[in-house]
Amino acid sequence: MTSPTDPNRVPDIDDWNRLLEGKVAVVTGGGADGIGGAVCELFAAHGATVEFAEIDPARAQATVDAISRAGGTATSHVLDVSTEDGVAALKSTVLERHGGIDVLVNNVGDYRPLVRFHESGPESWESMYRVNLWHVYAVTQAFLNSMIERGGGSVVSIHSVEGLRGFPGEPVYASMKAAVSHFSTCLAAGYGRQGIRANGIGVDLTQSRQVDYVSGYEEHEHLWEAWSPAGRLGWPMDQARVALFLASDMSAYVTGHNIPVDGGTKAGGGWFYSPEAGRFLNRPKTL
Numbered sequence: 001m002t003s004p005t006d007p008n009r010v011p012d013i014d015d016w017n018r019l020l021e022g023k024v025a026v027v028t029g030g031g032a033d034g035i036g037g038a039v040c041e042l043f044a045a046h047g048a049t050v051e052f053a054e055i056d057p058a059r060a061q062a063t064v065d066a067i068s069r070a071g072g073t074a075t076s077h078v079l080d081v082s083t084e085d086g087v088a089a090l091k092s093t094v095l096e097r098h099g100g101i102d103v104l105v106n107n108v109g110d111y112r113p114l115v116r117f118h119e120s121g122p123e124s125w126e127s128m129y130r131v132n133l134w135h136v137y138a139v140t141q142a143f144l145n146s147m148i149e150r151g152g153g154s155v156v157s158i159h160s161v162e163g164l165r166g167f168p169g170e171p172v173y174a175s176m177k178a179a180v181s182h183f184s185t186c187l188a189a190g191y192g193r194q195g196i197r198a199n200g201i202g203v204d205l206t207q208s209r210q211v212d213y214v215s216g217y218e219e220h221e222h223l224w225e226a227w228s229p230a231g232r233l234g235w236p237m238d239q240a241r242v243a244l245f246l247a248s249d250m251s252a253y254v255t256g257h258n259i260p261v262d263g264g265t266k267a268g269g270g271w272f273y274s275p276e277a278g279r280f281l282n283r284p285k286t287l
């Protein structure tokens with residue numbers, strides 16, 4: 001290892017169009033029409049060999065097809081990452097095939113079924129924990145040693161802007177997301193010297209099969225100005241581009257952070273632009 005003050009420690013980027021050339025990337029929840037699917041497609045387009053876990057066989061196949069049509073390399077593993085057997089199967093197949101990995105994107109998560117806290121109980125807490133947090137520990141633990149052995153890697157965990165601000169709707173889901181965010185921060189602090197970077201993405205307002213922001217809102221498109229400082233809906237590719245930045249050497253000196261990719265909703269929280277009034281209101285009388 002060269003001196004810590006050697007300027008050559010900034011990694012070279014040989015091809016800015018192939019930011020993950022030669023890297024092995026594992027993505028959870030890589031099915032089509034979601035954030036994970038867009039991450040798989042963008043990573044493959046940037047030269048990564050993508051190994052993704054997905055519970056829904058049809059969505060898995062659609063991602064594989066899209067990537068092979070574009071000339072990339074991806075393999076789906078149809079399994080449930082919220083179970084020990086699922087994680088063990090993913091780990092053994094990927095490590096047998098590649099020996100180790102360079103990038104992990106923890107993407108699986110779900111707010112459904114949304115149970116109000118005063119009506120909730122151990123069963124709903126357990127299911128929120130399994131699908132939003134447990135697998136983040138399990139899958140990261142499954143691959144961390146192999147990343148360290150390879151000299152380092154990047155762990156990107158997709159959570160929610162609701163883990164970075166108060167979410168009145170469902171505190172159990174939001175606190176799981178907050179835990180994913182803090183897990184990234186702690187992982188970065190603990191394993192940075194072994195070459196591991198860990199960062200998170202706090203998602204909001206992104207069209208996917210899980211969260212449909214379009215259907216039923218066709219008559220209210222003009223209100224996007226009120227709903228988001230960016231003034232538009234987000235798409236899985238908006239998230240995937242930030243994941244690519246965090247996965248690649250573009251962010252070689254970024255670790256332990258959580259980036260809201262939310263069109264500015266966290267920044268603008270509490271204030272609503274009223275197209276009708278032509279100004280910001282914190283107590284809108286109508287929406």
Ligand SMILES: NC(=O)c1ccc[n+]([C@@H]2O[C@H](COP(=O)([O-])OP(=O)(O)OC[C@H]3O[C@@H](n4cnc5c(N)ncnc54)[C@H](O)[C@@H]3O)[C@@H](O)[C@H]2O)c1
Pocket residue numbers: 028029030031032033034035036053054055056059079080081082107108109110111131158159160161203204205206207208209210211
């Ligand atoms: N879309 C948004 O606006 C939004 C907002 C906040 C947070 N998020 C977070 O972003 C992440 C991606 O969500 P999305 O909106 O793309 O949803 P999505 O439901 O479209 O995508 C999730 C994918 O993971 C798969 N999956 C679910 N459970 C699985 C399991 N146990 N094992 C393997 N695969 C599984 C699903 O089949 C699907 O393909 C989630 O963590 C979600 O909580 C999204």
